[in-house]
Amino acid sequence: MDQFSRIHRAATLLTAVTATALALTAPASAQETFKLGIVTFLSGPAADSFGVPARNGGQFVIDQLNKGAAPAPYQKVGFGGMKIEPVIIDENGGATKQVQELRNLYQRDNVDAVLGYISSGDCLAVAPIAEELKKLLVLMDCGTPRIFEEAKYNYVFRTASHATMDNVGLVRYMKAKNVKMDTLSAINQDYAWGQDSRADFVAAAQQLYPNVKLATDLLPKFGAGQYGTEISALVGAGSDVVYSSLWGGDLQAFVLQSAPRGLPKRSQLVFSAADHVLPPLGDKMPDGTIIGARGAYGLMSQKSPLNDWLFKGYEAANGVYPVQAAYRITQSILGLKAAVEKAMAKNGGKKPSSDELVAAMTGLEWQSPGGLIQMKLADGHQAIQSIAFSRTKYNPDLKRVDLVDVLYFPAECVNPPPGVKSLDWIKGGMQGAKCN
Numbered sequence: 001m002d003q004f005s006r007i008h009r010a011a012t013l014l015t016a017v018t019a020t021a022l023a024l025t026a027p028a029s030a031q032e033t034f035k036l037g038i039v040t041f042l043s044g045p046a047a048d049s050f051g052v053p054a055r056n057g058g059q060f061v062i063d064q065l066n067k068g069a070a071p072a073p074y075q076k077v078g079f080g081g082m083k084i085e086p087v088i089i090d091e092n093g094g095a096t097k098q099v100q101e102l103r104n105l106y107q108r109d110n111v112d113a114v115l116g117y118i119s120s121g122d123c124l125a126v127a128p129i130a131e132e133l134k135k136l137l138v139l140m141d142c143g144t145p146r147i148f149e150e151a152k153y154n155y156v157f158r159t160a161s162h163a164t165m166d167n168v169g170l171v172r173y174m175k176a177k178n179v180k181m182d183t184l185s186a187i188n189q190d191y192a193w194g195q196d197s198r199a200d201f202v203a204a205a206q207q208l209y210p211n212v213k214l215a216t217d218l219l220p221k222f223g224a225g226q227y228g229t230e231i232s233a234l235v236g237a238g239s240d241v242v243y244s245s246l247w248g249g250d251l252q253a254f255v256l257q258s259a260p261r262g263l264p265k266r267s268q269l270v271f272s273a274a275d276h277v278l279p280p281l282g283d284k285m286p287d288g289t290i291i292g293a294r295g296a297y298g299l300m301s302q303k304s305p306l307n308d309w310l311f312k313g314y315e316a317a318n319g320v321y322p323v324q325a326a327y328r329i330t331q332s333i334l335g336l337k338a339a340v341e342k343a344m345a346k347n348g349g350k351k352p353s354s355d356e357l358v359a360a361m362t363g364l365e366w367q368s369p370g371g372l373i374q375m376k377l378a379d380g381h382q383a384i385q386s387i388a389f390s391r392t393k394y395n396p397d398l399k400r401v402d403l404v405d406v407l408y409f410p411a412e413c414v415n416p417p418p419g420v421k422s423l424d425w426i427k428g429g430m431q432g433a434k435c436n
Contacts, residue, residue, distance in 0.1 A: 028351045033085040034078065034340065036062075037105035039116030040329070044092035045223055045249030049276045050118055050325045051091060054140070056318050057310075057326025061333050062086055064313065071305045073367070079340040082351065084333075087111055091118060095125035102126045106135045113138060113357065115332050118325070120144035120192035127156045136357045140332035141325065143273075143294070144192040145200075145422040148378035155354060157361050157381045159332040159373060161415055163193065163245070164422035165387050166272040166292050167200035168430065169414040173290065173389035173407050174241070175208045179268060182209075185216040185239040187230055187254070189246060194219060197245035197272060203426040205243075215239045223250065231258045235266055242267040252277050259286055275299065276323040278392070278401040285401050289392045295370045297327040299403040300388035302371065310369040331368035335383075338366040374411065377418055384415040410434060 038058055041051025062084045064070045068077040078084050087109050089101050098117075105111045113136040117123045123142035128151070130137035137156045139147065143163035147156070174181060184205060188194035198219070205212050216237040218230045231254075234242055242263065246254050251274060258264065264286035275293035278285055293300055298321060301307050310330055314322040336357075343352035343360040352360070363380035366373055371386050390403035413435035416425035425431070 028080060028082050028344065028349060032082050032351060034082045034113075034351070035085045035087065035109070035111045036336075037102075037109065037111040037114035037116070038086050038088045038329075039091050039098070039101070039105075039114065039122075040088070040325075041092050041118055041248075042088070042090040045225070046118060046247075047092070048249065049252065049280055049323070050248045053276065053323055054116075054118065054325035054329045055088065057314060057322055058086070058088075058329045058333060060310070060314050060317055060326075061330050064309075065333070065337065071309050074334055074337060076341065079337050080344040080349070080351075082340075089116075091116065091122060095119075095121050098122045099125050099129055102129050102137075103133070106130075106133050112136075112351075113336065113354075115329075115336060116140055117142050120146075120196070123147055123158075124192060127151070127153055130155050134354060136354045136361075138332050138336055138361075141294075141328045142193070144196045146192060146196065148382045149421050152379075153381060155358055157375065159335045159375075159383050160295070160328050161383055161385050161387070161411070162422070163197045163272070164200050164416060164426070165384070165411075165414045166245070166294055167197055168204045168426065169387045169409045170243075170270060170272050170290070170292055170389060171201065171204040171208050172409060172414065172435070173292075174270065176407060177290075177405070179241065179270075179290070181205065181212050181241045181268075183213050183215050183237075183239040184241050184243060185218075185234050185237045185267070186214070186243045187218040187220065187227075187234065187246065188244060189222045189250060190219040191222050193247075194222070194245055198243075199423060200426060201243050201245070201272065203423060204430075207426060207429060225250065225253050227254050227257050231261050231263055234258070235261055235263050239267050241270055243270050243272075245272045247273050247276070252281060255281060255286070256284055259284065264289065273324070275403070276325060279320050279323070282399065282401065283394045283396075285392050285394070287391075287393055290389060291392060291403070292387065292389050293324045294387070295324060295327060296386050296388040296408060297324045297370050298322060300390055300406050301327070301369065302408075304369070306367060307369040327368070327370045331366075331370060331373050334368055335361070335364065335366050335373060339364055372411075377415070384411040386411050387414055
């Protein structure tokens with residue numbers, strides 16, 4: 001039976017009440033499960049290179065945890081001995097649909113926690129719902145800094161760095177590699193992720209390249225798919241650098257449409273989050289493109305027992321190496337596992353309540369295949385982590401895009417310090433950054 005099917009809606013009220021009563025009075029039993037809602041794109045333009053790799057990564061990790069087959073310190077079965085029982089939901093369909101689906105997960109499926117979300121717009125929409133219902137919500141990816149910079153939550157956590165890291169790190173990489181940028185053009189999606197990424201990149205560029213001039217500045221709608229007009233404008237501008245935070249199917253379409261028009265030869269392309277489109281694009285990705293992966297992930301990951309476990313296991317199961325989405329869901333699941341087991345160590349081994357999970361997750365640190373994750377921002381609810389950047393180089397022997405000229409930046413070099421809003425930190429000269 002595929003445990004990622006949505007199969008558990010038929011549980012009776014009597015069973016739920018009995019399970020709750022037992023959880024409050026006795027240590028978790030071997031038969032008890034931790035029901036986990038997972039939300040990722042399974043259809044639409046974000047599915048192929050992002051949502052499905054996340055689903056596949058989650059399936060690999062949960063299978064391994066349920067078998068007790070993960071490396072230390074995650075070798076204990078499931079979450080504290082409880083098998084993980086996933087209920088997966090398609091993120092496609094827009095924010096209004098996701099709000100209702102989140103309510104369904106908590107109130108109809110009776111999940112113990114929800115983990116997921118890739119779209120920044122969806123994260124902004126669902127976070128207040130989890131807070132209203134007083135249920136644990138772990139955001140695994142979405143990049144907008146606004147989640148915790150414009151609101152305060154008790155039941156919501158994000159287990160990955162937000163987009164400021166991607167853009168500050170990208171500009172630091174360009175400066176370290178002496179990339180010329182007297183003129184800059186940009187193309188980003190017209191919603192929270194694209195707007196916030198653009199603001200952070202331009203502000204960081206103005207700090208490290210004080211004479212840079214912003215030429216063409218484009219914000220096509222999410223899912224536009226056709227970029228003929230925008231590419232003509234970018235080719236015409238002839239800027240030294242063309243920056244973009246496009247992702248998923250939008251980024252694939254932009255690369256495929258811009259190469260025949262000569263844009264990669266006219267300008268240095270720099271993409272803040274592009275590793276996930278390398279497998280589907282193959283030799284269609286121009287050599288020399290500067291890319292990030294939203295972490296030290298995939299072909300830019302560093303060797304460790306945890307990384308070997310994920311990289312080799314995922315590749316064997318799926319026939320392709322893992323990219324950023326698989327890493328981000330993995331670090332979210334491992335963080336939740338660490339929080340559950342920390343809470344159980346304090347409550348006598350019982351299945352933890354939402355409030356006990358909140359207390360355990362706040363300020364938590366744990367190791368992941370992409371390195372150390374630290375919940376240091378937003379009063380312990382927002383993670384920081386290290387990041388890597390590189391250039392693309394097609395390898396005809398392996399028939400894949402290799403990543404060369406890799407540089408790593410520590411978490412406190414590319415993330416704002418606690419209590420400071422991202423854009424204020426960048427415009428203030430990124431004071432306190434620790435880059436050595």
